[in-house]
Amino acid sequence: MRAVVDIGTNTVLMLVGRRTTDGHVHVVADHARITRLGQAVASTHRLHPDAVARTLAVLEEYRGIAERSGAEIVAVATEGVRLAEDAEAFLERGAAALGAEIRRISGDEEAELSYLSIAREIPGDGHLRVLDIGGGSTELVVGDGLRITDRRSHAIGSVRLFERFQKSDPPTRDEIAAIEAAARQAFHQQPLPPHPVLHGLAGTVTSAGALLRGLTTYDRELVDGQTCPTARIVALRDLLGRETLERRVARPILGKGRGDVIVAGLTILVAALHHCGADALVVRDRGLRWALL
Numbered sequence: 001m002r003a004v005v006d007i008g009t010n011t012v013l014m015l016v017g018r019r020t021t022d023g024h025v026h027v028v029a030d031h032a033r034i035t036r037l038g039q040a041v042a043s044t045h046r047l048h049p050d051a052v053a054r055t056l057a058v059l060e061e062y063r064g065i066a067e068r069s070g071a072e073i074v075a076v077a078t079e080g081v082r083l084a085e086d087a088e089a090f091l092e093r094g095a096a097a098l099g100a101e102i103r104r105i106s107g108d109e110e111a112e113l114s115y116l117s118i119a120r121e122i123p124g125d126g127h128l129r130v131l132d133i134g135g136g137s138t139e140l141v142v143g144d145g146l147r148i149t150d151r152r153s154h155a156i157g158s159v160r161l162f163e164r165f166q167k168s169d170p171p172t173r174d175e176i177a178a179i180e181a182a183a184r185q186a187f188h189q190q191p192l193p194p195h196p197v198l199h200g201l202a203g204t205v206t207s208a209g210a211l212l213r214g215l216t217t218y219d220r221e222l223v224d225g226q227t228c229p230t231a232r233i234v235a236l237r238d239l240l241g242r243e244t245l246e247r248r249v250a251r252p253i254l255g256k257g258r259g260d261v262i263v264a265g266l267t268i269l270v271a272a273l274h275h276c277g278a279d280a281l282v283v284r285d286r287g288l289r290w291a292l293l
Helices: 049-069 087-098 107-119 158-165 173-188 202-213 230-242 245-250 255-259 262-276 288-292
Strands: 002-007 011-019 025-034 072-077 102-104 127-133 138-144 147-154 197-201 227-229 280-283
Touching: 002 049, 002 288, 011 049, 011 288, 025 049, 025 255, 049 072, 049 087, 072 087, 072 288, 087 102, 107 127, 107 138, 107 147, 107 197, 107 288, 127 202, 127 262, 138 173, 138 262, 158 173, 158 262, 173 262, 197 202, 197 262, 202 227, 202 230, 202 255, 202 262, 202 280, 227 230, 230 262, 230 280, 245 255, 255 262
Parallel strands: 002 072, 072 102, 127 197, 197 280
Antiparallel strands: 002 011, 011 025, 127 138, 138 147, 227 280
16 A cells, blocks of 8 residues: 655645556545645745645644555655755655655656556557646646657746736736746747647646536546536636636635636646647546556
8 A cells, every 4th residue: 555645836635545456546545735835936946934834734644644544655746845945954844744755856757757647547559648737837748658759847837827927806817818928938848739639637627627517526536537628728717817816715616725826727728728739628637646656
């Protein structure tokens, strides 16, 4: 049994389970806690004390869950920690709270793991594109079956671009346009021919899937695998972009942890879909923790 902990810029996730003899993943528990570890880190290059405290409390909680499950803990940290000049101090404190070493992974490894979490489930050697929108970075990976042909970790994320551009409530058209321009500029560094389908991961994407399903309580079985036309993603971004923060936070699927950054996250998603020439998004409740498990 293994407990994989993914310490992200916005969310700390833990997947407890094992890989079965037929290669499938048997999940015992899947937890997510929004701690916003990357609060202001892109501008200050230091981890905020309050964000560190929130994250350490979740790591202590996860340690207890893993111990009760008899699971070995494997932990990684991503862009929020990569950006921080005081990362080593956090990793030491985090390891003490979690009871296991925390490995800071590169953007390339994060991209590879995100891709493999999808590719290992799809038979054959067909063309596949995977997008992982995080709080601090966004990975866009291209491959054929399990073979990766192009991967890039872009320095854009829902928290990062929200903090940089979104100052009004609701955001102005110019603010949303500035977020989209930054995302398009980033993706422009990774030219790709058009492809009709993009597979998406992480909180922005799964929240969009749940909202488009009309869910009030998140249900991964209903969200994972659904196909959403690009036009519906654009319409959802525009709808939420017209709402106040109070209205977005009142949506049960979003709440305080994602209501503020969802417009920025969806704008990155819209830019990625256009960049890839994709007609549709496949929503996947997967991610690097699945590949590590």
